[in-house]
Amino acid sequence: MIAAHLPALLIAIPLIAAPVCLLLGRGGLAWAWSTLVSWLVFGLSWLMLQKTLISGPFNYELGGWEAPFGIEYQVDTLNAFILLIVAAIGAVVMPYARASVNREVPAHKHTLFYTAYLLCLTGLLGITITGDAFNVFVFLEISSLSSYAMIALGRDPKALTASFQYLIMGTIGATFILIGIGLMYQMTGTLNMADLAKRLPAVEDTRPVMAAFAFFIIGVSLKLALFPLHMWLPNAYAYAPSVVTAFLAATATKVSVYVLYRFVFTVFGQSFSFDVIPLEPILLVLSLAGIFVASAVAIFQTNVKRLLAWSSVAQIGYIMLGVSLITVAGLTASILHIFNHAVMKGALFLAMGAVYYQVGSVQISDLNGIAKKMPYTMFAFVIAGLGLIGVPLTGGFISKWYLITAVLERGWWPVAVLVLLSSLLAVFYVWRVVEAAYFKAGDNDDVEVREAPLSMLVPLYVLTAASVWFGIDTSLPLKASTEAARQLMGIGG
Amino acid sequence: MVWLGHFNYWIVIFLMMAGFYTVIARGNLIKKIVGLNIFQTSVFLLYITMGKVKGGTAPIVPEGGGEGLAYSNPIPHVLILTAIVVGVATTSLGLALIVRIREAYGTIEEDEIQEIEDKSS
Amino acid sequence: MRHHLILRVVTKLLIPLIMLFALYVQFHGDFGPGGGFQAGVIFGSAFIVYALVFGLENAEKVIPSGYLMALLSAGLLLYAGVGFAAMYRGGNFLDYGVLAGDFIAGQHLGILLVELGVGITVCAAMIVIFFAFAGRGESNDDAEEDDDFPSPEVNSSSKSGEA
Numbered sequence: 001m002i003a004a005h006l007p008a009l010l011i012a013i014p015l016i017a018a019p020v021c022l023l024l025g026r027g028g029l030a031w032a033w034s035t036l037v038s039w040l041v042f043g044l045s046w047l048m049l050q051k052t053l054i055s056g057p058f059n060y061e062l063g064g065w066e067a068p069f070g071i072e073y074q075v076d077t078l079n080a081f082i083l084l085i086v087a088a089i090g091a092v093v094m095p096y097a098r099a100s101v102n103r104e105v106p107a108h109k110h111t112l113f114y115t116a117y118l119l120c121l122t123g124l125l126g127i128t129i130t131g132d133a134f135n136v137f138v139f140l141e142i143s144s145l146s147s148y149a150m151i152a153l154g155r156d157p158k159a160l161t162a163s164f165q166y167l168i169m170g171t172i173g174a175t176f177i178l179i180g181i182g183l184m185y186q187m188t189g190t191l192n193m194a195d196l197a198k199r200l201p202a203v204e205d206t207r208p209v210m211a212a213f214a215f216f217i218i219g220v221s222l223k224l225a226l227f228p229l230h231m232w233l234p235n236a237y238a239y240a241p242s243v244v245t246a247f248l249a250a251t252a253t254k255v256s257v258y259v260l261y262r263f264v265f266t267v268f269g270q271s272f273s274f275d276v277i278p279l280e281p282i283l284l285v286l287s288l289a290g291i292f293v294a295s296a297v298a299i300f301q302t303n304v305k306r307l308l309a310w311s312s313v314a315q316i317g318y319i320m321l322g323v324s325l326i327t328v329a330g331l332t333a334s335i336l337h338i339f340n341h342a343v344m345k346g347a348l349f350l351a352m353g354a355v356y357y358q359v360g361s362v363q364i365s366d367l368n369g370i371a372k373k374m375p376y377t378m379f380a381f382v383i384a385g386l387g388l389i390g391v392p393l394t395g396g397f398i399s400k401w402y403l404i405t406a407v408l409e410r411g412w413w414p415v416a417v418l419v420l421l422s423s424l425l426a427v428f429y430v431w432r433v434v435e436a437a438y439f440k441a442g443d444n445d446d447v448e449v450r451e452a453p454l455s456m457l458v459p460l461y462v463l464t465a466a467s468v469w470f471g472i473d474t475s476l477p478l479k480a481s482t483e484a485a486r487q488l489m490g491i492g493g
Numbered sequence: 494m495v496w497l498g499h500f501n502y503w504i505v506i507f508l509m510m511a512g513f514y515t516v517i518a519r520g521n522l523i524k525k526i527v528g529l530n531i532f533q534t535s536v537f538l539l540y541i542t543m544g545k546v547k548g549g550t551a552p553i554v555p556e557g558g559g560e561g562l563a564y565s566n567p568i569p570h571v572l573i574l575t576a577i578v579v580g581v582a583t584t585s586l587g588l589a590l591i592v593r594i595r596e597a598y599g600t601i602e603e604d605e606i607q608e609i610e611d612k613s614s
Numbered sequence: 615m616r617h618h619l620i621l622r623v624v625t626k627l628l629i630p631l632i633m634l635f636a637l638y639v640q641f642h643g644d645f646g647p648g649g650g651f652q653a654g655v656i657f658g659s660a661f662i663v664y665a666l667v668f669g670l671e672n673a674e675k676v677i678p679s680g681y682l683m684a685l686l687s688a689g690l691l692l693y694a695g696v697g698f699a700a701m702y703r704g705g706n707f708l709d710y711g712v713l714a715g716d717f718i719a720g721q722h723l724g725i726l727l728v729e730l731g732v733g734i735t736v737c738a739a740m741i742v743i744f745f746a747f748a749g750r751g752e753s754n755d756d757a758e759e760d761d762d763f764p765s766p767e768v769n770s771s772s773k774s775g776e777a
Contacts, residue, residue, distance in 0.1 A: 008697070008707030016694035019687030064709035134572055141579045148586055157597040158610055164590045168516060171529055171583050178536050178576060185569070186543045553645060578651055578736075585743050592750055 006048050007060040007073040010083065011126050014041055018118040027110030031101070034114040035094040041121065042084075042091035049080040049480070057487070059131070067131070068192035074131030078335065078484035081477075082128045082258045085342050089250040090121050092346065096459040097243045099452075100353050104241040105153050113153055117247070120146040124255050133181045133191045133267070136259060137174065140223070143255075144170045147248055151240040162235035169232045173222030180216030183208045196267045204272050213268055213277055220263070224256035226320060227290030230313045237309035242353025245305060249312050249349055250342035257319055257338060261331075264323070265488040274326055283324035288418060290317035295425035304355075304362045304433055308348050311388065311429065314422070315341045321419070322403055329406035331485035332478075336402055339477045340387065340395035340470065347384035347463035351377050354452035354460060364432060369442025373449045376457055378437045380464040385430035387467045390423045394471040398478075501542040508535035520603040522594065526587045533580045537573045544569035618667065625667045632660040640733050641726070650729040654736025662744045670748050679745065682738050689735030696727050 002009065017037040024030045052058070057076035061067060075083075097117075105113050123143025127136055148170070152163035185191055187208050188199040203209050222229045233253075237245045264273045274280050291314045298310035315337070322334025354377045355370065356362050371378040387396035400423065407416045451457070470477055496503075508531055515528025549565040591601055598606050636657035643649030665673030697708040705712035710724025 005701055005707065008701065012694055012697055012707060016691065016698070019690040019694075022683060022687045061706055062708055064706045064711055134575075138575055138579070141583075145579075145582055145586060148590075152590055152593070157594075160590055160594045160597060161606055161610065164522065164587065164594065167583065167587050167590065168525055168529065172513075172516065172532070174579075175533055175536055179539065182536065182540050182543065182569075182572075185572075191568075551646075574649070574651060589743075589746070592747065 003047070003051065005060070006044060006051070007075055007129055008062065010041060010044050010048065010129060011073075011122060013037060013044070014118050014122040014125065018115050018122065021115045021118055022111060024111060027102075027107060027114075028098075030111045030114040031094075031098050034118055035097075037118060038087070038090040038094040038121065041125070042087040045080070045083045045087035045125075048075060049077075049084045052077050052080040053480070053483070068190050068195035071130065071132040071135050072192065073129045074194065075129060076484070076487050077480055078258065078261065078488060079128055081335065081480040081484055082255065082338070083125060085254065085339055086121070086124050086128065086251045089247060089342055089346055092459045092462050093243055093247050093350070096246075096350055096353070096456050099455050100243045100357060101241065103357050104155055104243075109153060113150065113241075116146040116149045119143075120150065120247075124251055127255050128258055131193045133184065133193055133196065137178055137181060140177065140256075140259075141174055143252065144174060144223075147244075147252060150244045151236050151248075153244070154239045154241050156239045158235065159239035162232075162239045166232040166236040169222060169229075173219045173229075176215045176219030176222070178219075180212045180214075180219060183212035183215065187212070193262065193267050197269060200268060200272070204276065210277065213273070216263060217260070217279070220256055220260045224253045224260065224320075225313055225316050227286045227293065227313070227317065230290065230294070230316075233313055234306050234309040237312065237349075238303055238306035242305075242349060242356055245309075246346050246349035246353060249309070250346040253312070253316055254319075254338045254342060257316070257323075257334075260323070261488055265331075265490075270326065270489070280324050280326060283320055284415070287317040287320035287324060288415070290314060291321070291422045292418075292425070295422055295429065298429040299425065299432065301429075302364050304352055304364060304367065305349070307364075307429055307433070308345065308352065311426070312341075312345055314426075315345070315388075318400075318403060318419070321415070322406065325406050325410055327406060327409060328482070328485045328489050329402065329409050331488055332481045333399060333402035333406045335481040335484050336477055337399035339481070340399045340467065343463055343467045343470065344384045344387040344394075344396055347380060347460060347467060348388070350456070350460045350463060351381040351384065354456045357452055357456065358449050364436050367433065367436045368440040369437070370449070371437040372442065374451050377452050377460065378434075380457075380460050381437070382434055383464050384467055385434065387471070389426045389430060392471075393468065395467045395474075395477075396471070398471055398474050501538065505535045505539045505542065508532070508538065522591045522601045522603065523588075525603075526584055526591070529587070530580065530584060533576070537576060540569040540573045540576075621667050625663055629660050629664060632663070633657060636660065636737075640729065643729055644725065650732025651736050653729075654733040655740055657733070658737040658740030658744075661741050665744065665748065670745070674745065677741065679742070682742050682745075685734055685738035686742065689731040689733070689738065692731030692734070693728050696724060696731070700724070 014037055017033065021030050021033050024033055052075055057074065059067070060073040060075070062071045062073065064070070066072075101110060101113060120143050123139045123141075123146060126139030127143065130136055130139065148163050148167045151166060152160055154162075181191070184196060184200070187203045187206060188196055190196055190199060200209065218229075225233045237249055240248070264270075264279070294310045294313035294317065298307045298314065301307035301310060319334050319337050319341070322330045322332075322337065324330070325333075352362050355367065355374065358374060359366060359370065383394070387394035390396045390400040400419070404416050404419055407419065452460075512528045512530070512532030512535060515531065516525050517528075519525060519528065544566040546563055546565045549563045552564040552567045555562070594606065595601050598609055600606060600609075636653045639648040639656060640650065640653030641648075643653075661673060661677060664676065696710075696713070700709045700712055701707050703712045708724075708728075710728075711717040711720045713720040714723050
């Protein structure tokens with residue numbers, strides 16, 4: 001019976017866990033409950049990925065109403081893979097959260113923090129699994145509102161202004177998406193994604209549909225922090241509590257990329273998106289600009305979390321570059337990089353959270369000589385950082401390799417050279433942190449700084465080990481990515 | 494006079510641009526939230542306008558059956574209800590953040606806040 | 615207190631009527647404008663009017679915040695509970711048809727319970743939001759609130775000593 005209701009359970013369990021968490025009162029109990037729920041959701045998403053890889057895409061009708069009249073959840077390989085990523089990051093980050101949240105969030109707000117986390121998890125999972133366009137908007141707002149609340153719980157007063165700016169920009173993005181959905185509904189009369197895909201080609205040349213596409217793409221690009229629309233990301237990630245940054249950096253923008261995939265390839269279709277609307281050159285230019293500008297700005301940051309946040313903007317550029325190639329290989333590279341980036345960035349932000357836990361600051365100048373006092377944490381940081389650069393034997397290398405081969409397959413030599421050059425920029429900003437940690441003498445009048453507690457090190461090493469493991473044995477992510485890319489492009493399985 | 498028949502849509506565009514301009518151009522945080530609200534209201538108007546059927550009545554089956562009755566599409570109304578709730582939640586969250594910012598910085602003008610942040614970082 | 619005599623008397627007359635109207639809107643959502651969200655807001659506004667006229671402490675005695683948190687959760691739990699009950703009885707999630715004997719009765723029951731859940735949560739949420747905002751400016755005895763975020767000037771002076 002569970003197998004038949006998997007999609008609904010995946011959403012309903014964290015949704016019903018959130019008000020229960022609110023009732024639980026004390027912080028410790030709330031943490032234990034949300035960890036339990038995160039692990040349960042991870043198990044369910046794993047089951048769902050296995051089911052999809054074996055028997056192919058399947059649907060679930062909410063409320064028993066058949067599509068296109070009711071809301072249906074549609075699970076194919078792309079969906080199930082992204083769900084697995086979100087659930088996995090949640091499951092890994094929760095055990096870490098106990099110590100980190102104790103340090104960074106005031107005690108009387110812990111219950112509300114975990115409630116907001118469960119709601120955010122529900123929202124992100126809901127966006128990924130649904131097959132109804134308006135449902136995407138609803139879950140998008142659920143996850144966004146709880147993110148704004150979580151980000152505002154950071155210690156620094158700048159967290160408040162960062163959250164406010166994210167709120168303004170995020171709501172504008174979501175409202176643009178709403179306008180796009182409204183115009184699509186007006187022209188076709190349906191909200192179901194599969195039905196939209198069937199009915200849109202008939203009305204393709206009309207202005208409302210083109211306007212709908214434009215509004216939708218801009219709204220989604222705001223949410224995924226594509227180059228000129230990324231201004232909310234550095235501050236929001238830098239000043240939020242470390243757990244929140246690690247969770248959001250690995251999941252929130254990736255889910256928005258999934259929405260882009262779904263609407264560009266499945267709903268609107270390739271021929272409309274890339275032939276009628278010149279999306280390809282736009283995405284290409286913006287993603288390249290994003291990669292270079294963001295990597296360059298990252299080099300000059302003094303706050304390590306802000307540096308990593310700018311690096312995230314650059315990585316989104318790589319992901320969107322894969323999309324602009326419009327080939328199975330390009331999409332495979334893009335989805336693969338979603339996976340590897342989630343793992344690596346998660347590890348990097350968890351490492352910084354551990355440093356903040358012990359040192360109380362994430363300024364590069366305060367990290368001098370920290371590697372002697374926190375060897376394990378900084379070693380994990382180095383390994384994940386090598387993945388970010390794209391050194392062989394890490395996951396990052398695999399996704400960059402696939403990206404470059406996909407670019408060469410299209411025959412765009414200059415772009416491949418640019419991608420390689422940008423990896424050099426990554427070397428610079430990772431080196432800045434590594435140099436300060438390992439090669440600069442620390443100030444010895446610090447408070448006694450020890451290694452981070454085990455509850456923080458274990459999740460950190462799970463993610464770091466994953467970034468290396470999936471650089472060596474790429475079978476699972478590669479298989480899922482290729483399968484997903486093929487389904488998106490409408491070829492083969 | 495086709496453009497007079499599209500009166501609703503002109504209002505939608507006017508409100509949308511007014512709201513959007515307010516969000517971008519005003520430095521006072523509360524004015525930004527107000528602008529956001531106006532922007533969202535224009536979208537609600539867009540949806541409701543598209544749901545109206547000429548000569549249509551409420552989508553409820555009256556006594557004696559409703560054969561041949563024209564009714565306005567209820568789905569945009571349902572969508573807008575959800576969007577209004579989302580708008581209320583966003584507004585309250587934004588205002589709560591403004592209260593906290595006022596307590597932390599002493600001001601709610603964006604440029605003054607930027608000054609204080611640049612000095613302290 | 616004598617200044618506000620008219621306000622207090624009229625408010626005491628109106629509040630039960632507001633609540634009655636809210637219940638009407640709640641349960642007539644099938645047949646006219648109405649439903650959970652609208653009813654919840656109207657019901658919440660009754661408490662808010664009371665708080666505005668009689669003061670925040672009196673309002674918090676009427677409905678303590680513990681109850682509010684419980685109501686907030688109860689509404690959402692009711693909604694999700696209906697969904698799980700539908701799954702338990704053999705249908706899909708939120709399939710109201712299987713909740714009662716025949717399809718139509720099941721749909722009625724399902725929508726009724728679900729809208730009730732929405733109404734309860736929205737009412738509690740409105741009151742909680744109002745109490746949170748109104749309770750903020752009053753006393754600065756909530757010293758723990760202020761300690762969480764020392765203002766940036768304080769931050770910068772302690773940091774400049776170090777860096």
